[in-house]
Amino acid sequence: MSTNVDTPGTTVAQRIAQALPRLTRSHRQVADYVLEHPLQVATLPIDELAAAVGVSVATANRFARALDFDGYATFRAELVRGFESLVAPVERLRGNLEHPTTVAEVFATALDESRRNIEATRQTLDYTACEAAVERIGKARTVYIAGFGASGWLAGLLQHGLDSSCRDVRLLPGVSGVTHAARSLMHAGPKDVFIGLTFPRYLTDTVMLAQIAREQGCGVIALTDRPTSPMAPLADVALYCQTETSYRPNCETSVLALVEALTSAVALRAPDPVQSARRTLQVLRPWLHGANGLPRIDGPSARSAGLSGTSGMYGTSSTSADGAALNGASKKKKKASR
16 A cells, blocks of 8 residues: 655645545544644554554554555654654653663663763864853843753753853743743843753743844854754854753753853853852851851740851851840930939
């Protein structure tokens, strides 16, 4: 039987529409499920699809043949086409689960993958692009950072790393959603920089914000995995990071290493990095374990914890001064009453 899987413009939905008049009731049942859940079906072997729809495996296979495919395998291959980057993590995980392994082996594999991804990133990194990224960030009036999904946590670490070296760093994702992020970018301009982090499976939110940033004349820096990423064409500077992994959609370790390298370089290029580090330490000192200068906390809970009357934010003890002031006020009150 002929299959036109590679015919340009031919899709599973089109084939279903063409074959619909001659499909049996059970075949239409499968067709409805496929049209409603195409991405999910692209990850399902034939027995799981049959169970999900409530038909036999033979019926699922005959449905594929009714669409002029050789069988379920070629039907699924056509359905997957265009979803490759989305279904790849599922397929990798399915393959790994077919070969049972121990917890120790999983740990060793994950750590080896992190090491290989970091090394591959280092080997392929364009240091001219790194220099350009550091220069743009250092000169920026405001640095806007966006990342969603797993990249949202990495975006937060990037914001944390740049905060002490840059004048104004803003993390766009927040409780109000992507629309508020878009509104924030309306204040951006040529003196600003937008940094977008996105990896397979790419999220449209980051890409759309990058487009808005470009429209505002804002410089765009992309942290992504390859030149075919949807962020790459929008970026003035792109830093690529290898993120291949067996058990998860991406290896975040290599991205974090790239983030740390970028923030370290920006800090080194800051006007006075040592003074900046000192100011940060001074501000954070009250909250650092073992450092002098814990803030005063009053109340029963503070007394039970032994914190009441401790030194102030800048290391000035308040216990004796407060006691003297209270005793002086008490003596004055007694004299006045006489």
